Amino acid sequence: MDQPHDYAISVHGLVVSFGAHLVIDNLDLDVRQGEILGIVGASGGGKSVLLRTILGLLPKRSGSIRVLGNDPDAIGIEAMRDVERRWGVLFQQGALFSALTVRQNVEFPMREYLELPDALRTEVAETKLRMVGLAHEDMEKFPAELSGGMTKRVALARSLALEPDIVFLDEPTSGLDPIAAGEFDVLIKTLQRTLGLTVFMVTHDLDSLEAVCDRIAALADGRIVAVGSMTTMLACQHPWVKAYFGGPRARAESKAVAPPPQKP
């Protein structure tokens, strides 16, 4: 059985609303240290709101959130800054600074949180960019000059800039073609294993869920209605989970990967 200290993130009884619009309704979720947890849910169902609330970017109405054993409500602003240094975020659109080069984008969090000599900061940024597969000649480009896949890689490098314990990924493969998405999945898995990261990944991508995630959590009706392996999802009787994992796209995917029938 999991112990509380095994969790990188613990969310209990979380309620988030915008005026009368209740988006998260008494949600419980524990993310284990060192796992890749995929969050799925309907469009507009509250996945990004959940992620942003955990990050402290949106206020909660009630409930508790602990990140790396810390309760943001209980510790001061300074202590919270130390916790923030231990996570990295890849936002849905990459959210790179358009006026900064690729290298400067990765250096940005280091400038904000670390006091490093310029040459060392540049070296660390270039190392992170090489880790995600960026070529040296791309490091002085501006975000507008990058492809979608490159933008995601740079955003991933920036999320790793402070050598975090947790990485939050909001739809990391959206907008990528299946080959680029597959390569990005492999990159996430490799980095997670190499760096021992906990990954909280919001995704619609069934391939990513299958290929990358240790566990999946399904968000419906403002709550987590199922958590576990793909097998758990396929056995879940919640109507949304059934429709999502048993729908035509999911069935087409499972046929595509199924071995050919044996000849009698």
Ligand SMILES: Nc1ncnc2c1ncn2[C@@H]1O[C@H](COP(=O)(O)OP(=O)(O)OP(=O)(O)O)[C@@H](O)[C@H]1O
């Ligand atoms: N800042 C905000 N102010 C008011 N409403 C918001 C705000 N942010 C999100 N919402 C609402 O909360 C709901 C959940 O949005 P959210 O972006 O979390 O959905 P999602 O599950 O991430 O969707 P998608 O898969 O389409 O990205 C939506 O109805 C959205 O309009």
